[in-house]
Amino acid sequence: MDNINKKEFKNTFIKCIEEKGLRHTKQREVIVDAFFSAGRHITSEELFNIVKKKYPEIGYATVQRNLNLLCKCCLAEEIKIGKQKTRYEQKYGNMHHDHLVCLKCGRLIEVNDDKIEKLQEKLAKKNNFTPIKHKLEIYGICADCKSK
Amino acid sequence: MDNINKKEFKNTFIKCIEEKGLRHTKQREVIVDAFFSAGRHITSEELFNIVKKKYPEIGYATVQRNLNLLCKCCLAEEIKIGKQKTRYEQKYGNMHHDHLVCLKCGRLIEVNDDKIEKLQEKLAKKNNFTPIKHKLEIYGICADCKSK
DNA sequence: AATGATAATGATTTTTATTATCATTTAGTA
DNA sequence: TACTAAATGATAATAAAAATCATTATCATT
Structure with a gap:
């Protein structure tokens, strides 16, 4: 596969x-x-x-x-x-995702949320801004690092 | 003031x-x-x-x-x-905002959306990830550049 | 298969932003 | 006022990515 x-x-x-x-x-x-x-x-x-x-x-x-x-x-x-x-x-085709970035171990976790994507479109439109792409990174502590 | x-x-x-x-x-x-x-x-x-x-x-x-x-x-x-x-x-205190980034003129527009912020919290939680801060940048074409 | 135009390669240098170094100066206290 | 350590300013170091350039390889054409 x-x-x-x-x-x-x-x-x-x-x-x-x-x-x-x-x-x-x-x-x-x-x-x-x-x-x-x-x-x-x-x-x-x-x-x-x-x-x-x-x-x-x-x-x-x-x-x-x-x-x-x-x-x-x-x-x-x-x-x-x-x-x-x-x-x-x-990147395969158009698949997009955001990232959770662990501030301790540096790990990148790929995530996705349609609602957020749609709200971003709205937010851009409200500002008369034509969005092309975006980048969302959430920094914090990942599950693994928390349990250590 | x-x-x-x-x-x-x-x-x-x-x-x-x-x-x-x-x-x-x-x-x-x-x-x-x-x-x-x-x-x-x-x-x-x-x-x-x-x-x-x-x-x-x-x-x-x-x-x-x-x-x-x-x-x-x-x-x-x-x-x-x-x-x-x-x-x-x-940065004054805790005020946070995201950015619209114009790919033509490079302008940065500060924006804010509480719903997006809350969904981000949710998204992090779903991954057992403790968010500390985040960065959202939407790239595209700003109003000024569109009208040119 | 040979040719020729030009893209690609590999080694190296350049660029450019940021950080580190270090001798000297300065701030703040004792 | 003197002392200690932080801050400064000039410069060098660092490091990542891009540019350069002579050489090699690709590929359409013959």
């Missing part, structure tokens, strides 16, 4: 780079594979270290560049929390 | 540094004054340029340090939007 998703993910990427007139390379293959298989919120450095194992000649810049490219293809999104390094989150 | 707020603001600052056993300096005086009187979302660089006019010998580091100090006193808060420089926002 994960393989099906992976296939879809890669196909979307391929379609996207073809639309842009970009090229298919071995490095891109390896990077996109690794990005899909990695955790949900990875830094460029972490991804670089993973990719290096499969493709030792790869350069850091290539990983960084292709993460940026994934963002342009809407397959990844930057998340910046406090002073942490930018993390890159996988 | 603004002067009363300013007085309160400065008193809070003075109280805060005294609690921490820190000292009162001319530079702090000038920086806090300028910060209060400046726009709602200022960068350290902008503030430095303002302060320099009243106090030309001042160093950038001093402005930066005191902005950080204001944050520790809960009189300022960092706002980081995209790749922009960190901006510092005035």
Whole structure:
């Protein structure tokens, strides 16, 4: 099942780079594979270290560049929390979610609330503002850290 | 009226540094004054340029340090939007608000919605997460930019 | 299959914001 | 007034991400 998703993910990427007139390379293959298989919120450095194992000649810049490219293809999104390094989150299609951020362990928990989404639309409209996207982060202490 | 707020603001600052056993300096005086009187979302660089006019010998580091100090006193808060420089926002007491961020002109509009706040509490609770603070940013196009 | 245009790569440098360092000055008290 | 430690100002360090650039690889065309 994960393989099906992976296939879809890669196909979307391929379609996207073809639309842009970009090229298919071995490095891109390896990077996109690794990005899909990695955790949900990875830094460029972490991804670089993973990719290096499969493709030792790869350069850091290539990983960084292709993460940026994934963002342009809407397959990844930057998340910046406090002073942490930018993390890159996988995005399948239009699925959106917000984050609970634990201030103790740094864990990111993905959440969703339709009512909040709708109220945000309303709030924007009230200000004659056309919303395109949004970011909601709730900072606090996660269940695990509370029980410790 | 603004002067009363300013007085309160400065008193809070003075109280805060005294609690921490820190000292009162001319530079702090000038920086806090300028910060209060400046726009709602200022960068350290902008503030430095303002302060320099009243106090030309001042160093950038001093402005930066005191902005950080204001944050520790809960009189300022960092706002980081995209790749922009960190901006510092005035905070009076506990007043909280969210932001509409215009993707065209970069303008920040402060908004508030009690219902959203309450739903956030609920959402956190549902995940056994103790919320401390949150950040909601809605990105889109502001009224001014739409009419252009 | 060879060619040529140009995108991509990898190594490195640059940029840029913020923090740290440190000698000197200053504040606040004893 | 002197002393102690905080604050300052100039500068260096840090660190993440972007830019540069010579070289290599891709891919449409022939």
